[in-house]
Amino acid sequence: xxxxxxxFKVYQQLMKEIxxxxxxxVELNLYLDTHPNDQQAVEQxxxxxxxxxxxxxxxxxxxxxxxxxxxxxxxxxxxxxEAPWPWQV
Amino acid sequence: xxxxxxxxxxxxxxxxxxxxxxxxxxxxxxQLYLGFQPYGxxxxxxxxxxxxxxxxxxxxxxxxxxxxxxxxGGYRWNGQMNGSRxxxx
Amino acid sequence: xxxxxxxxxxxxxxxxxxxRMAKFLIEQYGGADGELAAALRYLNQRxxxxxxxxxxVNDIGTEELAHLEMIxxxxxxxxxxxxxxxxxxxxxxxxxxxxxxxxxxxxAAGVPFTATYFNAKGDPITDLYEDIxxxxxxRATYQWLINMTDDPDLKDGxxxxxxxEVVHSQRFREAVEILKEERxxxxxx
Ligand SMILES: [Fe+2]
Numbered sequence: 114x115x116x117x118x119x120x121f122k123v124y125q126q127l128m129k130e131i132x133x134x135x136x137x138x139v140e141l142n143l144y145l146d147t148h149p150n151d152q153q154a155v156e157q158x159x160x161x162x163x164x165x166x167x168x169x170x171x172x173x174x175x176x177x178x179x180x181x182x183x184x185x186x187x188x189x190x191x192x193x194x195e196a197p198w199p200w201q202v
Numbered sequence: 203x204x205x206x207x208x209x210x211x212x213x214x215x216x217x218x219x220x221x222x223x224x225x226x227x228x229x230x231x232x233q234l235y236l237g238f239q240p241y242g243x244x245x246x247x248x249x250x251x252x253x254x255x256x257x258x259x260x261x262x263x264x265x266x267x268x269x270x271x272x273x274x275g276g277y278r279w280n281g282q283m284n285g286s287r288x289x290x291x
Numbered sequence: 292x293x294x295x296x297x298x299x300x301x302x303x304x305x306x307x308x309x310x311r312m313a314k315f316l317i318e319q320y321g322g323a324d325g326e327l328a329a330a331l332r333y334l335n336q337r338x339x340x341x342x343x344x345x346x347x348v349n350d351i352g353t354e355e356l357a358h359l360e361m362i363x364x365x366x367x368x369x370x371x372x373x374x375x376x377x378x379x380x381x382x383x384x385x386x387x388x389x390x391x392x393x394x395x396x397x398x399a400a401g402v403p404f405t406a407t408y409f410n411a412k413g414d415p416i417t418d419l420y421e422d423i424x425x426x427x428x429x430r431a432t433y434q435w436l437i438n439m440t441d442d443p444d445l446k447d448g449x450x451x452x453x454x455x456e457v458v459h460s461q462r463f464r465e466a467v468e469i470l471k472e473e474r475x476x477x478x479x480x
Binding site: 135 | 363
């Protein structure tokens, strides 16, 4: 699909939302590694897992898979290998 | 609440080849003081957490070039030779 | 195994065309206290640590790989469209002669990466203390890099990476406390 300015803007916006939610998950993951019994943090973690999944399914329906090796569904043609790669954006 | 930057005055010799930096600083970030992180500390919302690089304000310590902050009483040499030139107090 | 995510951990932006800065940033790519050294150090130490702290070391090691990709992105963006002439002016002539624009694991002075940058002593406290020191050294490197750029976008990414070192240091300090095992006892007094 062709990359218009508009499409690029949507890509960046949605990507940033995913980055924010996934960042909370990274922080909670490291925290829980040393605080495994913090019930509240565990609940928050699970809540953000749901949010992340919802955002990613929206993103992937527009821009293709975020994961290879069976962790995302694929379309035909196989679009995992398509640019942009993260460092190109 | 702790300060995350400390300052000291190095000895200034009349034989020093460059104009002196009267005050030098070093960083003392929050992990030096927090101890084992307690449960339930206040959090940033996701977008801000991403922006600041941590989910917890208590672990956030901003950094900017200390020698560019003119305001802070001579972090950068002000071009004046004054009384403290020969002392380190 | 690892699963690759087609995303950066943080939206890296570079505003100013400044290939000279790439020469300095490479310190965090292939330098002694860089992200590669960090990732390899932790992912190698984890095999012989007590079960209670493997998780945190494994996960911080994994996050370091994301940081390696961020640094690579900065270097890539800063050099991508530079001419041979610009590379030369930026002090990247020696790099260009050997690698063109390809990234290479060396430090800011051009010294190639080596496994001697990190250790695995097999003594858990010793290894975690090395990890805490490594985080503080990486934090300091980011400070010196921030001092050398006036590109607000680049600074933004570097500040994120510096802050991550603060959090990693905090978690390694907690791992030490977990191994000391006296935390609950102390609370009783
Ligand atoms: Fe780190």
